[in-house]
Amino acid sequence: MQKKDTKKYDFDVAVIGAGPAGIMAACAAARQGLSVVLIEKNSALGKKLLLTGNGRCNLTNSEFNLKELVKNYNNGGFLFHAFSVFGPKEVIDFFEGLEVKTKTEKDKRVFPRSDDAEEVLEALTDYLSDKKIKMFFASEVVGVSCKDKKIIKIILKDKEIKAKKYVLCTGGKSYPLIGSDGFGYKLAEKMGHTIVKPRPALSPIIIKEGWVKNLQGISLKDIKITVFQNRKKQLQEEGEILFTHFGMSGPAVLNISGKVGDLLEKGEIKICIDLFPLLDQEELLKELEDILRKYPNKTAKNILSIFVPERLAEVLLDIATIDKTEIANNISKIKRATIVKILKNIEVTAEDILGFDQAIVTRGGVSLKEIDHNTMKSKIIDNLFFAGEIIDVDGKTGGFNLQMCWSTGYTAGKSCE
Structure with missing residues (x-):
């Protein structure tokens, strides 16, 4: 009634x-x-x-x-x-x-x-x-x-x-x-x-690797990130990224998050981070070698800190299993190639994306x-x-x-x- x-x-x-x-x-x-x-x-x-x-x-x-x-x-x-x-x-x-x-x-x-x-x-x-x-x-x-x-x-x-x-x-x-x-x-x-x-969608991504916590607050511009599933490239984005205590955020990460959420329902996702997308490995190696010649007595950590923030340099050297205190003059060709490879391809595992309370859109x-x-x-x-x-x-x-x-x-x- x-x-x-x-x-x-x-x-x-x-x-x-x-x-x-x-x-x-x-x-x-x-x-x-x-x-x-x-x-x-x-x-x-x-x-x-x-x-x-x-x-x-x-x-x-x-x-x-x-x-x-x-x-x-x-x-x-x-x-x-x-x-x-x-x-x-x-x-x-x-x-x-x-x-x-x-x-x-x-x-x-x-x-x-x-x-x-x-x-x-x-x-x-x-x-x-x-x-x-x-x-x-x-x-x-x-x-x-x-x-x-x-x-x-x-x-x-x-x-x-x-x-x-x-x-x-x-x-x-x-x-x-x-x-x-x-x-x-x-x-x-x-x-x-x-x-x-x-x-x-447009939500931060949770990363499996524990070392990302050490990078909390580091923001990097002009980065390329590529998403892979079963070794097949799924999508790519360029722009700014921000490391957080749980993973990654920033415009480039937010832009891929919706698709990453879709893909995670089908299986594991790998995200590859290229810190220098405008340089190929050969060009980046030349820049690294120029710096090594210029500063032969600097440590590996100090050398890498010229390219990236210090905390990130420490993490990358850990991933590469290179001693942070190793003197530039002593860094072998193999180790130099390893450093360049990591600068061009940091691989992380996407676990999930944050929920609707953190998402900008649906x-x-x-x-x-x-x-x-x-x-x-x-x-x-x-x-x-x-x-x-x-x-x-x-x-x-x-x-x-x-x-x-x-x-x-x-x-x-x-x-x-």
Whole structure:
């Protein structure tokens, strides 16, 4: 029996989830003159948005070549149309139009000039208000009523909302402390959708070798890491890595973590670290020999510390079974070759990746086979659309995941006309 105090509402579009994708979906729908409600279970708008880019808000990535852009995603081909409609240039123009001035940094990462995610959120909040978008906070969807392949209404604890179109933007399972619990997957599943197993992505990797603990806090730039399984190369990434007390992190490591998680389900993974990817072994050997000639009385540890941080030099010499106190003049050709080989190929074993509490995004989600890539419309429920992290797409670090949210959100909202 229906409670007497249940309030009933009617809208053209109901957007569930007020993260980046949900906000953009609401904006795109409202721009067409549609009445829109934005429903958020948290007490405030855009909690995850405030965390992006370490609070600076990495809005997008200025990779304007769409063929190159989609390479930065797992299942990136699905996004090609959404990017062609509302890609990085359109995102930058959109925020500039909201008077959020932007700047482009290393690796084409785009940030607000203020370096403040709060400015971005305030601009979006003002825009939602200007477009007369109704917002319900601390409002959790507890049920969905469907009939004849259509959503009839969604049920909240004290409200019923009817709409012509619904957009599900509830995100993934990363950052559970701000309410990301994967509820949207259950909702989609109840309506007949297939969920590709959600897994952590952009998450640090746990390394088996105990010596990594001795390297905690060491950050290395311009490194190449290659992933092998059964001696077959699986993927490769270049960039910055960071050693931690449990293993490895840093942008290059985060970017491979989703795939590493997939591969670990099939068996053991080896990661090979090349500290000098711009030099081949012969060139690196020549540099080492030049240093040995220049400093004939230095110890092996001091020589290697010219190339890498001291603590790493100690670990590498231990791996190579070379005495740290051996004098440069006495280091044999075989030992020199061994040092070069290790500098070009430090092999570690990946044990696992950290869980959703440490992951930046979620891999997996609503199966792309059941979503129209041109509109983000469900192929199962006629008036349902998806956007953002809930779908089975995830990107690298550098503004790619926010761009995916803006693009799919815009496409879904615009398709609600």
